[in-house]
Amino acid sequence: MDKTIYFDNAATTQISSEVLNKMMPYLTEEYFNPSSLYSRAQKVKNAIEEARKNVAEALGADPNEIYFTSGATESNNWAIHSIVEQNKKNGKQCHIITSKIEHPSVLNVFKKLERDGLEVSYLNVDAEGRVSPEELEKTIKSNTVLVSVMYANNEVGTLQPISELGEICRKHNVVFHTDAVQAIGNVKIDVLHQNIDMLSLSGHKFHAPKGVGALYVRKGLKVENLLFGGGQERGKRAGTENVASIVGLGCAIAEATKDIEVKNRHLKELREMLLSGIKKIPKVKYNGSLEHGLTGTLNFSFEGIEGEGILLLLNSYGICCSSGSACTSGSLDPSHVLLAMGLDHGLAQSSVRISLSKYNTSEEVEKFLEVINPIVERLRKMSPVWNEKI
Amino acid sequence: MYSEKVMDHFMNPRNVGEIADADGIGEVGNTVCGDIMKMYLKIENNTIVDVKFKTFGCGAAVATSSMATELIKGKSIEDALKLTNKAVMEALDGLPPQKIHCSVLAEQAVKLALTDYYKKRGIDPEPIVGKIVDCEGCHHGEENS
Numbered sequence: 001m002d003k004t005i006y007f008d009n010a011a012t013t014q015i016s017s018e019v020l021n022k023m024m025p026y027l028t029e030e031y032f033n034p035s036s037l038y039s040r041a042q043k044v045k046n047a048i049e050e051a052r053k054n055v056a057e058a059l060g061a062d063p064n065e066i067y068f069t070s071g072a073t074e075s076n077n078w079a080i081h082s083i084v085e086q087n088k089k090n091g092k093q094c095h096i097i098t099s100k101i102e103h104p105s106v107l108n109v110f111k112k113l114e115r116d117g118l119e120v121s122y123l124n125v126d127a128e129g130r131v132s133p134e135e136l137e138k139t140i141k142s143n144t145v146l147v148s149v150m151y152a153n154n155e156v157g158t159l160q161p162i163s164e165l166g167e168i169c170r171k172h173n174v175v176f177h178t179d180a181v182q183a184i185g186n187v188k189i190d191v192l193h194q195n196i197d198m199l200s201l202s203g204h205k206f207h208a209p210k211g212v213g214a215l216y217v218r219k220g221l222k223v224e225n226l227l228f229g230g231g232q233e234r235g236k237r238a239g240t241e242n243v244a245s246i247v248g249l250g251c252a253i254a255e256a257t258k259d260i261e262v263k264n265r266h267l268k269e270l271r272e273m274l275l276s277g278i279k280k281i282p283k284v285k286y287n288g289s290l291e292h293g294l295t296g297t298l299n300f301s302f303e304g305i306e307g308e309g310i311l312l313l314l315n316s317y318g319i320c321c322s323s324g325s326a327c328t329s330g331s332l333d334p335s336h337v338l339l340a341m342g343l344d345h346g347l348a349q350s351s352v353r354i355s356l357s358k359y360n361t362s363e364e365v366e367k368f369l370e371v372i373n374p375i376v377e378r379l380r381k382m383s384p385v386w387n388e389k390i
Numbered sequence: 391m392y393s394e395k396v397m398d399h400f401m402n403p404r405n406v407g408e409i410a411d412a413d414g415i416g417e418v419g420n421t422v423c424g425d426i427m428k429m430y431l432k433i434e435n436n437t438i439v440d441v442k443f444k445t446f447g448c449g450a451a452v453a454t455s456s457m458a459t460e461l462i463k464g465k466s467i468e469d470a471l472k473l474t475n476k477a478v479m480e481a482l483d484g485l486p487p488q489k490i491h492c493s494v495l496a497e498q499a500v501k502l503a504l505t506d507y508y509k510k511r512g513i514d515p516e517p518i519v520g521k522i523v524d525c526e527g528c529h530h531g532e533e534n535s
Contacts, residue, residue: 305446306424306448308448308449309448309449309452312401312449313401345421349424381406384426384428384444384445384446
C-alpha cells in the first residue's frame with residue numbers, strides 16, 4: 001500500500017515529535033510522584049505546573065483556573081453535572097440549554113439529565129450549522145442555570161458565535177460552558193473577553209497524546225468534586241497525575257496556539273485545492289460555513305451514494321477520512337448534525353468529512369482529488385437512486 | 391470490521407447493473423434506514439437465468455446484495471425462495487451486529503422481485519412468497535449508547 005494519507009485530524013492527531021521528546025523523561029527517569037516531598041518529586045510537580053501555565057496562557061486564563069482531566073468527555077461531564085448539582089442542592093428547578101449539534105459527550109449528558117426530570121432546551125442551527133444568539137436569548141428563562149454550546153463543530157467545522165453567546169449568558173447571569181475541543185490551535189480563544197465560564201479541551205486533537213485534557217473553570221465559579229481521594233487538582237479531581245501526558249498537553253497547546261495564523265494560511269491553500277477539485281464532480285453539496293468555519297474541516301455530501309462506501313474505497317488507496325453517516329460509528333442513524341442543518345436523510349447518509357492538520361501537504365490533496373472522482377463514479381453506477389439528469 | 395469475503399464482494403461486486411426486460415424487480419429499504427436495494431430477475435422455465443442489482447448503502451449492503459445474487463443465480467424459484475439472510479451472512483463469513491439488517495434487506499429484495507414476477511403473471515404471490523415487511527430487522531431510530 002502507498003503511504004497513508006491522514007485526513008481524519010478531527011478524530012485524532014499524531015503526537016508531534018517535540019511533544020514526545022518533552023514527555024519521554026517523565027515516562028523514564030522522572031517517574032517520581034509529584035505529591036512527594038523530595039526535590040526530584042518537586043521537579044515533576046513543577047513540570048505539571050508549567051503545563052498548567054501553558055494551558056492557561058493559551059486560553060487567556062489563570063493557571064489556577066485549569067484542572068487536568070482524562071479528556072474532553074470527562075471535562076464536559078464534569079462541567080455540566082457540577083453546575084446542575086449545585087443548583088439542585090439549592091432546591092432549584094433547573095433549566096439547561098444546549099444545541100442540537102453537540103458532540104455526544106455533551107448531548108448524551110443533557111439527554112440523561114432530561115430523563116432525570118430536568119428541563120432541557122436544544123437550540124436549532126441554521127443551514128450552515130450556526131446557533132442564533134437571538135434564539136438563545138429567547139430561550140433563557142429565570143430558572144436557566146447553564147448554557148453549553150460547542151466552540152466548533154466536529155463534523156462540519158462550523159464555528160459558533162461564542163463571544164455573542166457568552167455576552168448573553170453573562171447579561172442573564174447564566175453559566176456559559178463551551179466544548180472547545182475542535183477549536184484549540186485553530187482560532188484565538190480568550191475566555192475572559194468572550195465571557196466563557198467553563199471550557200473543555202482534549203490533548204489528542206492538537207498533537208498531544210490521548211487520555212489527557214483539561215477543564216477551565218472561571219475564578220469564583222464553584223466546581224463540585226469529580227473524584228474523591230487525595231488532594232490532586234486542588235482536591236477536586238483526585239488521583240495521581242498522568243504526568244507525562246500532562247507535560248505533553250502543555251507542550252502541544254503552546255505549539256498549537258503560537259502558530260495559528262501560519263497554520264491557517266497553509267490549511268487555506270489546501271482547502272482551496274479541495275474545494276475547486278471537488279467542485280468538478282457533479283452533485284456534491286458542501287456542508288458547513290466557509291465564512292465561519294475551521295479552515296481544516298470540510299464536509300461534503302455526494303448525492304446518490306452512501307458515505308461508508310466512499311470511505312472503504314478511499315481506504316483502499318491508503319486515505320483515511322470519516323463519514324458523518326452513522327453507519328461507520330456503529331449506529332444506523334444518520335448524522336444528527338447534518339439533519340439539524342436541514343439535510344434530508346439521503347444527503348446526510350452520503351457525507352464525507354476531510355479534516356486536515358499542519359502535517360498534510362498539497363501532494364496529498366492532489367492524490368485525494370485524483371482518486372475521489374472515479375470512486376464517486378463507481379459507486380454511483382451501482383446506486384439505484386443516482387440519476388445524473390435530476 | 392468486515393471479513394475478507396465482505397470486502398471482496400464490496401470491492402468486486404458480482405452482477406451489478408439492471409436488466410432492461412426483467413421478469414421481476416424488487417426494491418427494498420429507504421434513505422431513512424440508510425440502504426436501498428433493487429434486484430432484477432430474468433426467469434426462464436422456473437429458473438433464475440440472470441440477476442442484477444443496484445444498491446445505495448454501506449459496504450455490507452453492497453456485499454450482501456452481491457452475495458445474494460450469486461446464491462440465487464441459476465437456481466430454481468423454489469430454491470431462491472429458500473434464501474435466508476442467515477445464509478447470506480454465513481456465505482460472507484459473518485457481519486458486524488449493526489449490519490445484520492443489510493442481509494435481511496438482501497433476502498427481502500429477492501423475495502420482492504419474485505413477488506413482482508408472480509404479480510406480472512397474474513398469480514397471487516402471497517401464498518408462495520409470503521408477506522414481506524419493509525425494513526424488517528432495521529432498527530433505525532433506536533437510541534445509541
